[in-house]
Amino acid sequence: MAQQEWLYGLHALEAVVKREPERLIELFVLKGRDDERLINIVNQARRFGVSVQFCQRRVLDDKVNGEQHQGIVARAKPGKAFSEADLDVIIEEHNQPFLLVLDGVTDPHNLGACLRTADAAGVHAVIVPKDKSAGLTATVRKVAVGAAETVPLIKVTNLARTLKAIQQQGVWVIGTAGEATQSLYDCKLQGPMALVMGAEGKGMRRLTRESCDELVKLPMMGSVSSLNVSVATGVCLYEIVRQRGMS
Numbered sequence: 001m002a003q004q005e006w007l008y009g010l011h012a013l014e015a016v017v018k019r020e021p022e023r024l025i026e027l028f029v030l031k032g033r034d035d036e037r038l039i040n041i042v043n044q045a046r047r048f049g050v051s052v053q054f055c056q057r058r059v060l061d062d063k064v065n066g067e068q069h070q071g072i073v074a075r076a077k078p079g080k081a082f083s084e085a086d087l088d089v090i091i092e093e094h095n096q097p098f099l100l101v102l103d104g105v106t107d108p109h110n111l112g113a114c115l116r117t118a119d120a121a122g123v124h125a126v127i128v129p130k131d132k133s134a135g136l137t138a139t140v141r142k143v144a145v146g147a148a149e150t151v152p153l154i155k156v157t158n159l160a161r162t163l164k165a166i167q168q169q170g171v172w173v174i175g176t177a178g179e180a181t182q183s184l185y186d187c188k189l190q191g192p193m194a195l196v197m198g199a200e201g202k203g204m205r206r207l208t209r210e211s212c213d214e215l216v217k218l219p220m221m222g223s224v225s226s227l228n229v230s231v232a233t234g235v236c237l238y239e240i241v242r243q244r245g246m247s
Contacts, residue, residue: 015146112143
């Protein structure tokens with residue numbers, strides 16, 4: 001495991017300085033920028049003894065390979081890595097666990113957007129396979145605008161096996177697939193539940209699809225055949241939120 005990582009973006013660093021300030025090693029801040037949110041991050045970090053350097057923009061750009069850093073970059077200790085054992089604890093801790101499973105989502109912007117929506121919808125954990133999936137990079141953290149620090153991202157070795165295990169713990173696994181015959185809106189989406197979303201274009205892998213209790217699809221009224229995975233995830237999660245709120 002890496003001994004340090006680079007973080008950037010106002011939302012991501014606000015979340016870290018609020019929840020895990022002990023992770024911060026050093027802050028690099030754009031010289032001359034007078035921004036209240038940025039100054040608050042700097043002041044809070046200094047309270048925990050974090051070194052702060054004010055730099056020219058090109059220095060920050062170089063540290064994050066040209067990504068949009070919003071004038072603040074941090075060198076930090078790695079965050080907690082969640083395991084399959086943590087997933088068991090999360091399921092046991094909640095009367096109606098609400099999980100999001102992403103099968104083969106490799107784009108960090110999509111993963112970050114899914115984490116952001118998962119946090120907003122009250123998802124207890126996001127599950128991804130260790131292979132063929134985006135990891136918790138600085139880009140993911142920035143796009144997630146703080147949700148990467150609040151929603152556990154659990155990497156599992158064998159996704160199909162994990163789905164079987166959570167089914168044995170009473171979690172209903174519902175997958176989204178274009179070939180499904182049942183609409184999302186005709187399905188009962190209450191109780192302990194895991195929503196499985198596949199990669200854009202390819203969808204879920206065969207073993208993942210076969211491990212689901214039920215398959216649903218989003219009705220497509222126009223000429224496009226599919227939605228961006230993060231958009232589709234938001235639609236599905238909030239239909240579950242709506243139905244759970246009615247129960």
